[in-house]
Amino acid sequence: MTLLEVRDLHVTYHSSRGVIPAVRGVDITVEPGQTLGVAGESGCGKSTLALALLRLLPKSAEVTGQVRLNGDDVLTMTWGQLRAVRWAGASIVFQGAMHSLNPVHRVARQIAEPILLHENVSEAEAHGRAVELLGQVGLPAWRARSYPHELSGGQRQRVMIAMALACEPDLIIADEATTALDVMVQAQVLDLIADLVAQRGVGLVMISHDLSVLSAHCQRVAVMYAGKVVELGAAHDVFADARHPYSDALASAFPVIGDVAARHRPRGLGGDPPDPADLPGGCSFHPRCPVAVAECRAAEPQLLPIGASPRLSACFVAQQGKPVRPGTVKEPVT
Amino acid sequence: MASDPSLLAGPSPDGPASGGLSGEKTAGGSGFGRYLRGRLTGSVASLVLVYLSSFFIFRVLGGDPLQAIAKDRRMTPEERAALREQLGLDQPLLAQFGKYTADVFSGNFGTSYQYRRPVMELVLERLSATVLLTGTALVLSVAVGLWVGARAGWRHGSRLDRAHVGVSLTLWSAPTFWLGMIVIMIFARQFGLFPVGGMVSHNVGPGLLAETLDVAHHLVLPAITMTAVIYAQYVLVMRSSILDEIGHDYLTTARAKGLRDDLVRRRHAIPNALLPTVTLVFLQLGGVISGAIVTETIFSWPGLGRMVFESIGFRDFPVLQTTFVLFSAAVIVANMCADIAYWFLDPRVRKA
Numbered sequence: 001m002t003l004l005e006v007r008d009l010h011v012t013y014h015s016s017r018g019v020i021p022a023v024r025g026v027d028i029t030v031e032p033g034q035t036l037g038v039a040g041e042s043g044c045g046k047s048t049l050a051l052a053l054l055r056l057l058p059k060s061a062e063v064t065g066q067v068r069l070n071g072d073d074v075l076t077m078t079w080g081q082l083r084a085v086r087w088a089g090a091s092i093v094f095q096g097a098m099h100s101l102n103p104v105h106r107v108a109r110q111i112a113e114p115i116l117l118h119e120n121v122s123e124a125e126a127h128g129r130a131v132e133l134l135g136q137v138g139l140p141a142w143r144a145r146s147y148p149h150e151l152s153g154g155q156r157q158r159v160m161i162a163m164a165l166a167c168e169p170d171l172i173i174a175d176e177a178t179t180a181l182d183v184m185v186q187a188q189v190l191d192l193i194a195d196l197v198a199q200r201g202v203g204l205v206m207i208s209h210d211l212s213v214l215s216a217h218c219q220r221v222a223v224m225y226a227g228k229v230v231e232l233g234a235a236h237d238v239f240a241d242a243r244h245p246y247s248d249a250l251a252s253a254f255p256v257i258g259d260v261a262a263r264h265r266p267r268g269l270g271g272d273p274p275d276p277a278d279l280p281g282g283c284s285f286h287p288r289c290p291v292a293v294a295e296c297r298a299a300e301p302q303l304l305p306i307g308a309s310p311r312l313s314a315c316f317v318a319q320q321g322k323p324v325r326p327g328t329v330k331e332p333v334t
Numbered sequence: 335m336a337s338d339p340s341l342l343a344g345p346s347p348d349g350p351a352s353g354g355l356s357g358e359k360t361a362g363g364s365g366f367g368r369y370l371r372g373r374l375t376g377s378v379a380s381l382v383l384v385y386l387s388s389f390f391i392f393r394v395l396g397g398d399p400l401q402a403i404a405k406d407r408r409m410t411p412e413e414r415a416a417l418r419e420q421l422g423l424d425q426p427l428l429a430q431f432g433k434y435t436a437d438v439f440s441g442n443f444g445t446s447y448q449y450r451r452p453v454m455e456l457v458l459e460r461l462s463a464t465v466l467l468t469g470t471a472l473v474l475s476v477a478v479g480l481w482v483g484a485r486a487g488w489r490h491g492s493r494l495d496r497a498h499v500g501v502s503l504t505l506w507s508a509p510t511f512w513l514g515m516i517v518i519m520i521f522a523r524q525f526g527l528f529p530v531g532g533m534v535s536h537n538v539g540p541g542l543l544a545e546t547l548d549v550a551h552h553l554v555l556p557a558i559t560m561t562a563v564i565y566a567q568y569v570l571v572m573r574s575s576i577l578d579e580i581g582h583d584y585l586t587t588a589r590a591k592g593l594r595d596d597l598v599r600r601r602h603a604i605p606n607a608l609l610p611t612v613t614l615v616f617l618q619l620g621g622v623i624s625g626a627i628v629t630e631t632i633f634s635w636p637g638l639g640r641m642v643f644e645s646i647g648f649r650d651f652p653v654l655q656t657t658f659v660l661f662s663a664a665v666i667v668a669n670m671c672a673d674i675a676y677w678f679l680d681p682r683v684r685k686a
Contacts, residue, residue, distance in 0.1 A: 051586075054590055056586055056589055056590055082592075083592040083593075083594065084592065085592075086589070086590055086591060086592035087590060087591045087592045088592065091590070091591075092587075092590050094583055094586065094587060094590075099582055099583040099584060100583040100584055100586070100587045101584055101587070102584040102587075102588070102602050102605075102606070103584070103606065103681070103682060104605050104606055104609075104679075104680065104681060105602075105605075113591060113593075114591040114592065117591060117592055117593065118592060147681040147682070149681065149682050150681075163587075
């Protein structure tokens with residue numbers, strides 16, 4: 001059975017600023033043991049998507065569509081069922097472990113908490129498992145008695161990972177799990193997540209703004225822009241050979257070391273992500289798009305297969321088989 | 335009890351507030367010893383200042399104790415001079431201060447002009463009555479205030495929240511003497527459920543149980559009046575403290591773990607939100623000694639507050655000086671206890 005199946009998910013915030021569509025019709029699936037990356041700039045709706053998967057959004061958010069976890073729709077189940085699914089069915093490694101851990105509880109207690117909640121075990125047993133989990137993420141047993149502020153950022157993130165594994169969920173959602181860490185620690189933590197996920201055969205949804213990180217650690221990647229998935233495909237293919245101008249810009253924001261041509265390629269992207277409360281008509285990317293044509297201003301492209309490859313792109317230009325990168329600029333005379 | 339809202343802001347500025355930042359390496363002594371020494375030094379300095387001002391402040395106020403002592407009786411200038419000499423009021427201010435200090439260090443706090451009895455005796459007599467009344471009111475208002483505040487904050491903006499805040503603020507703004515009189519009129523006069531004032535009845539049968547019940551019966555109205563007036567501050571502090579916590583990510587983590595909403599509140603939000611209220615509770619604990627001057631006066635409660643009230647009219651310097659130092663010392667000690675409690679409650683303070 002498909003582990004996670006998201007169908008036509010819409011999340012709309014009703015605030016004093018008006019109606020804000022944060023997620024606008026997202027379809028993704030994750031099979032057991034599969035890893036899916038979700039990439040995009042801040043404000044593209046990827047964190048909202050993560051929270052919507054376990055119905056953790058505030059009441060002001062209106063969520064429609066389907067989120068099937070092992071076949072059961074998270075969005076329509078009762079509170080009791082939902083609480084049982086939370087952490088035991090799917091757990092989250094939150095971004096910024098600094099604030100995601102309770103400052104006045106020892107870390108072992110925080111890791112043991114969901115075990116005690118979801119399983120019929122004694123406190124001593126739960127504590128023993130917490131210490132064991134800390135060992136698996138590379139923290140010594142005496143750290144069990146530490147408070148979050150006594151740990152470094154990387155250690156806190158390891159505690160979060162240990163916590164996410166506590167109830168042996170089928171799915172782990174890592175929401176910017178390594179963003180606040182420095183590059184070396186980031187690599188260690190990512191490898192740790194990837195190893196643990198592979199060992200246990202659980203599904204992983206890894207959310208990040210860093211497409212290069214996702215392409216290194218995930219099998220498939222979905223690129224989000226303005227609340228929609230604009231490109232979906234095998235992670236390395238999307239990174240190396242984007243079929244949407246936005247994915248291409250994201251990919252070239254992280255140049256490959258040793259790739260001389262990449263140095264002279266136009267890099268990054270002008271302008272800011274659109275205001276979700278006031279999206280441009282047509283393709284929401286067209287005001288920033290280097291290859292936009294008249295059609296892009298008139299209609300919004302659907303996410304459709306490109307050619308024969310198992311790749312989906314929501315770009316008229318790509319769907320017509322044309323390149324999504326503007327002609328290479330002249331090499332500057334040095 | 336008129337507490338200054340500015341005192342409610344938080345712990346002492348050089349105290350736990352800066353404790354979150356990990357400072358330089360520990361220089362001598364264990365963390366707690368060093369922390370305690372710092373708190374003690376500050377407290378002793380405050381006590382010395384209080385002691386100095388306790389002597390001079392009432393003398394600067396003006397007014398002549400002789401007039402109060404003499405009341406309407408005519409006194410000859412000779413009689414006046416003799417009394418002045420007897421009370422030591424003929425000496426220069428500094429000499430009076432020297433004698434007062436010498437006496438205090440030998441454990442003699444002077445003799446009340448008004449009651450003609452040693453001040454310490456008077457204070458000890460009334461201390462238990464005050465502690466009983468204000469202690470009861472404090473425990474009640476802390477319990478009610480924190481409970482109501484936590485719920486109101488958790489459901490902020492709801493009807494329950496607005497009702498609680500409205501009621502507690504109205505009571506907080508009501509003058510104590512007015513509220514006290516209303517309470518007396520309704521519950522004592524109209525329904526005759528409780529005594530109008532005082533702490534004991536004259537016609538109580540012997541036995542500890544009967545006496546205790548009698549005191550408790552007298553305690554109900556003043557304690558409820560005091561609670562009604564002061565519990566609002568706990569509601570408001572707890573409510574805003576909960577509101578500060580409500581946006582924090584660790585609560586989302588707790589929810590994601592599958593905890594019920596009330597467990598998220600009780601186990602995660604409240605322990606964090608309680609920290610700022612500790613200071614307030616301990617400050618009020620210091621106020622337990624100084625009591626409730628107004629409440630005690632209205633309900634004829636034989637406590638320290640009422641004695642102070644009477645002594646002011648009488649310019650009873652020895653009583654005023656002693657109680658002033660005592661009240662201030664209680665607040666200073668309580669504040670120090672708050673700092674020490676922080677050490678144990680907030681793991682982040684220990685790191686400083």
